[in-house]
Amino acid sequence: MPQASSSYHHGDLRTTCLRAARELLEEDGSAGLSLRAVARRAGVSATAPYRHYADRDALVSAVAAEGYRELAAHLAAAHPSPATPDDLAAVGVAYVRFALDHPALFRVMFAEPCDPANDERATAVAAVSEYVAGLVRRAFPGADPEVLATAVWALVHGLAFLYLDGKLDASAPDVVADRVGAAVRALFGTQP
Amino acid sequence: MPQASSSYHHGDLRTTCLRAARELLEEDGSAGLSLRAVARRAGVSATAPYRHYADRDALVSAVAAEGYRELAAHLAAAHPSPATPDDLAAVGVAYVRFALDHPALFRVMFAEPCDPANDERATAVAAVSEYVAGLVRRAFPGADPEVLATAVWALVHGLAFLYLDGKLDASAPDVVADRVGAAVRALFGTQP
DNA sequence: CCCTAATGTGAGCGGTGCATACATTCTAGG
DNA sequence: CCTAGAATGTATGCACCGCTCACATTAGGG
Numbered sequence: 001m002p003q004a005s006s007s008y009h010h011g012d013l014r015t016t017c018l019r020a021a022r023e024l025l026e027e028d029g030s031a032g033l034s035l036r037a038v039a040r041r042a043g044v045s046a047t048a049p050y051r052h053y054a055d056r057d058a059l060v061s062a063v064a065a066e067g068y069r070e071l072a073a074h075l076a077a078a079h080p081s082p083a084t085p086d087d088l089a090a091v092g093v094a095y096v097r098f099a100l101d102h103p104a105l106f107r108v109m110f111a112e113p114c115d116p117a118n119d120e121r122a123t124a125v126a127a128v129s130e131y132v133a134g135l136v137r138r139a140f141p142g143a144d145p146e147v148l149a150t151a152v153w154a155l156v157h158g159l160a161f162l163y164l165d166g167k168l169d170a171s172a173p174d175v176v177a178d179r180v181g182a183a184v185r186a187l188f189g190t191q192p
Numbered sequence: 193m194p195q196a197s198s199s200y201h202h203g204d205l206r207t208t209c210l211r212a213a214r215e216l217l218e219e220d221g222s223a224g225l226s227l228r229a230v231a232r233r234a235g236v237s238a239t240a241p242y243r244h245y246a247d248r249d250a251l252v253s254a255v256a257a258e259g260y261r262e263l264a265a266h267l268a269a270a271h272p273s274p275a276t277p278d279d280l281a282a283v284g285v286a287y288v289r290f291a292l293d294h295p296a297l298f299r300v301m302f303a304e305p306c307d308p309a310n311d312e313r314a315t316a317v318a319a320v321s322e323y324v325a326g327l328v329r330r331a332f333p334g335a336d337p338e339v340l341a342t343a344v345w346a347l348v349h350g351l352a353f354l355y356l357d358g359k360l361d362a363s364a365p366d367v368v369a370d371r372v373g374a375a376v377r378a379l380f381g382t383q384p
Numbered sequence: 385c386c387c388t389a390a391t392g393t394g395a396g397c398g399g400t401g402c403a404t405a406c407a408t409t410c411t412a413g414g
Numbered sequence: 415c416c417t418a419g420a421a422t423g424t425a426t427g428c429a430c431c432g433c434t435c436a437c438a439t440t441a442g443g444g
Contacts, residue, residue, distance in 0.1 A: 010422080010423075013422080013423085029305060030305075034399085034400060034401080035400085035401065035402085036399080036400065036401080037400095044423070044424090045423060045424045045425075046400095046401095046402095046424090046425095047402080047403090047404095047423080047424070047425085047426095048422080048423050048424075050401095050402075050403090051421080051422055051423070052422090055401075055402075056400095056401065056402090103305070107303065107305070110303075110353060110357055110359075111299065111302075111303030111304075111353075112303075113221060113222075113295070113296075113299070113357075114357060114358070116358050125359060129359065144374075147371070147374045147375060147378060148378065150351070150354075150360065150371060150375060151347065151374075151375040151378050151379065153350065153354065154346075154347050154348075154349075154350030154351040154354055154375060155343065155346055155347045155350055155379075156346075156350070157346075157349075157350035157353060157354060158345065158346030158347055158348070158349035158350025158351070158352075158353070159342070159346040159350070160350075161302060161303075161349060161350070161353060162342075162345065162346055162349060165302055165305075165306060166306070166308050167302075167317060167321065168342060179339070179342060182339045183339060183342060183343040183346060186339060186340065186343050186379065187343065187347075187378065187379050201390090201391060201392070201439080201440060201441075202391085202392075205391080205392085226430080226431060226432080227431085227432065227433090228430075228431065228432080229430095229431095236392070236393090237392060237393050237394075238393090238394090238431095238432095239392080239393070239394080239433080239434085239435095240391080240392050240393075242432095242433075242434090243390080243391055243392070244391090247432075247433075248431095248432065248433095
């Protein structure tokens with residue numbers, strides 16, 4: 001565990017920048033996430049982060065990748081092995097809840113013209129994608145898994161954004177959960 | 193139609209700014225939409241737009257409001273009075289197509305922590321929302337219209353974003369249309 | 385016809401991303 | 415152990431941004 005014994009070399013600026021970026025995101029939203037602010041918070045010169053991240057986009061992508069991994073963990077925690085429509089509804093509720101609990105992070109993850117060339121980001125996204133696909137495949141072996149998996153993901157993803165943007169009323173969390181559950185069941189309750 | 197006869201007073205700077213903002217959005221994405229760039233394009237000093245828009249957010253909201261109205265028109269054009277699941281699928285395809293045809297505009301409309309206090313923006317959103325609700329109500333008088341309307345909107349909205357972000361492959365437009373149609377039918381094809 | 389309100393200008397402040405040249409420290413290989 | 419060179423952090427500077435304020439110009443109603 002490297003430690004900043006003296007002053008010049010920080011020790012682990014890379015992860016410190018990531019943590020600072022996450023904090024700034026939660027505090028001031030996406031607009032507050034500037035490389036300079038990150039550097040200030042890390043107690044380091046304005047250009048030091050460039051040693052670890054090529055540009056702002058690279059840092060944002062790293063934050064987003066972390067977000068994808070946390071989202072995957074959050075979904076897995078919602079239900080260990082979802083099989084019934086009700087189980088899937090619970091996972092869907094967890095998805096929307098994640099978005100509403102970390103709005104700025106969720107926006108960074110999905111609402112920016114992201115760099116597809118970023119490996120870390122791409123693999124983290126693929127993990128989420130395959131998680132959803134596998135989940136649907138296990139729950140509905142009969143149906144076309146691709147169409148159905150895409151549909152669930154899109155459904156909860158759209159709900160997340162509409163609630164996030166205030167297009168739907170998100171003031172009462174339990175009401176939101178009921179609505180999301182109802183929507184997922186509407187999609188799955190009648191599958192063959 | 194006021195005309196800039198002499199130089200000092202522009203004539204109709206307000207709408208000129210809107211047009212310039214739209215152009216910049218299409219050309220350079222959301223990042224390129226700066227008040228200064230708008231002013232440059234309008235051939236006017238950097239601070240002139242502030243006479244017509246309180247801040248950048250106000251201009252963005254105006255652009256977004258225009259986008260909502262265009263989206264509503266685009267949907268209405270897709271099918272005059274949708275009634276069957278297939279009709280609804282066509283409208284859904286139109287929704288996603290709008291997003292993919294105007295990615296930056298769509299992001300401005302939905303992917304920014306928008307100002308809910310902006311009247312023009314709010315009413316334009318309400319129009320879209322009520323359009324979808326009425327559409328579902330007419331197509332499925334039996335079902336709970338609120339749940340179902342929310343579900344369709346969220347479904348196509350989520351699809352739009354996932355395609356926009358490259359989370360789903362959007363390289364072949366007709367394949368996208370098929371997928372979107374299939375997803376909508378999966379949701380509606382089995383309603384009572 | 386002139387006075388006021390509306391509209392456009394200019395300079396300037398603090399912030400940002402990023403490139404460049406430079407300083408310091410860590411770490412291998414001799 | 416000692417020293418090159420790689421890695422890391424610093425300082426400076428440029429161009430751009432949003433926004434404020436004092437000022438110039440003009441349109442249009444009394």
